Amino acid sequence: MTRRSDFPSDFAWGTATASYQIEGGVADDGRTPSIWDTFTHTPGTVSDGNVGDVADDSYHLWRDDIAVMRELGVNAYRFSISWSRLVTPDGELNPAGVEYYRTLAAELNDRGITPWATLYHWDLPQYLEDADGWLNRATVDAFVHYVELAVQSLGDVIDHWITLNEPWCSAFLGYASGHHAPGRHVGSQAAHAAHHLLLGHGRGVAVIRRLQPEASVGITLNLYSVRAASDSDADRDAARRADGLQNRLFLEPVLTGRYPADVLADLGEEAWFGERTEDLAEIAQPIDFLGINYYSRHTAAAGERDADTSATPSANPGSEFVRFIDTGATKTQMGWEIHPDGLIDVLEQAHAYAPELPLYITENGSAWPDVVQPDGRVDDPERQEYLEQHVAACAAAIGRGLPLRGYFIWTLIDNFEWAWGFSRRFGLAYVDYATQRRTVKSSGTWLAGFLSGALEAPDGVPAQAAR
Template structure:
């Protein structure tokens, strides 16, 4: 396997001449999230978030790590943007920390707002497209204390937050994304407790999801009114489920896996309904839906962000659901996730056939974690290079089949706080030494920069 990966890594960014990657209008960028890189958790009026609370609880995060310092991006943002510029990327996806920009009464925190204004202004000076996520999981703790996403009122508070940000930052954002991966916020945060706020109840998960999607739907018209030139969308993480056998029961199990991972989010957004199969899988968990909610949730989108990482092989649990059956002999990342680019191709092709209202797509996250080390000043991340090559080839194949994909963002710009896995798992194309905060381009970053320089020269 190592020799195969090295061979794939050699020419990762030398795609065929007819590849969409050569098109200047196909965006290639890098992505981050506020809590994972910013640090400065108590500076300039920032309030506590649910992740500050959760990561401080013993046993919740690997090695007891927290995002209190992270990559210290809040204080090192200028040099980080110079680093980003050196990659020659077209666009940068970042998130705003809700607890940094508003106080408990909803009044703006000017110091926090000024940070993002400076950041976005410098990105525009550098000629980069700006993709901004409003909610990447860091709910202000004071809102969680009032019930969090189980409380319908938080959807209204999110609309207020979207109103403030789109008024303050109008003209500096090319694309607004309301939520990042509501599946993770709802299921991991409220369904099984693996993420903040750490609750574990099936009914909590479906109700939290409804309020997350309602918040999204309420925010879209606000964003349109305040910043009409920008694009508006949402980011969903998708998962490929494959049956462990050809039996009808296992095929049904794979279908149900994709219902709860994909259709749970995409059906309300693009069809205005929840999938009926969801409540076959999770009986008795129907959320409280008020009149007009589904119409609000299904507000037209300018684009859909898609995050993809791996597939899950499943079999029937003998009842109404599925259970995972890990495959042997497959390539896996440091996260233990199978490398399976065909899953991205299959899902995107299927969505194009299933959803008549499917908007243009950006791949807003794709990447892998590996145990990277700096040796003699260099980081040879051959597996990541091969991973990126294969997934970009899958994206190109889907484009040629007629799916409207406008760009691709590698996750992540730099190593960072990987939620419940702390700092052990490294997703970045730039290595971060957390003791010294030194940044080092990995080989993958060098190849990305080289390809994009060559593409610019051809334009």
């Protein structure tokens, strides 16, 4: 069995959230619109037709959220700062935004919960998108200015900074498939947005180093375990392409100072990137840790190449023909296959690039159709089993000598799940959106017991996911 005592005493056990998904208060106290405000108010963009204007109302109910954290027994909390709440369109600090995040971080510290702040979790101010958003290099300058203001105003209460969350999503879901805000379809030029995001990361790291030398700073990438569906050359190439666009396009510039040439060739963007090689030294600024968001595995197979992809914009430009096949593994409500051993795969992949770099799982979790029982309980055995399996995978990773330093569960409370609206629940606590009442689910009760040392997780990786 896996026990809390199997992990280092200073291991970070946390949960994670994002500003647009939980805060609400979208027009309160000087906050201005972000691309997600605009996107969700555009008909047809969110599956259940909802918007995040109120979400979990955490802007007003953040004390309730800390109470949930206390009940869970976590020692860390990863949240994101709303750029639109902290900084005004004229580039000045918004005092109310500063006060909100200062008060939140200070209370977390007082409660023995370390704040981990993500500076960018997808919610670009709308006025910057109006000027072409992350496709415009000038957005990098705006981001660096925002980072400077954030650290100057919050650095005395926040020591752990994450520059970006999942730049693959920001670039390719936002600018290629249009499934996420800002909902654009620019094909392979979405990689230009990825480059500008990474340049913003590197320059942001430099700002934090200058203003707060003692801070711990990193970036969070969403990595997938990728395997070929067969040993055929076509399927192996499909896996190479999937791993390249999803993982290596971000890992390599951040950790090695170069872009993978094969991925730029897949995209047909060699010339554009070739003119920007001088940016790579800035992108590869040394970091203190790498955050990894892990949810599932891609099993890649080659499909038919279709010359006309305009009708169905893809998040994988240049590799639209790659198929992800069903392996028969159990799926979450999101349709994501459960492969706990894939968590070890992505840790090993990152570790190979930077063997001395501490690693954190900054998101891992699952959505299920939770139901409130007549007595008010919310039993979610599927989520508990998912957590048990992935906690065991974390222990196995440490046993292999991988420098895993923390595990953050997505997510603290049910919230606005981007293009899925309120139709998907990932929380350790159930939220009744009519009353905003938070109720810790049975998975959260299990976590509290595990962290207290009273409960265990089944040992090892399940047979269905064996390597």
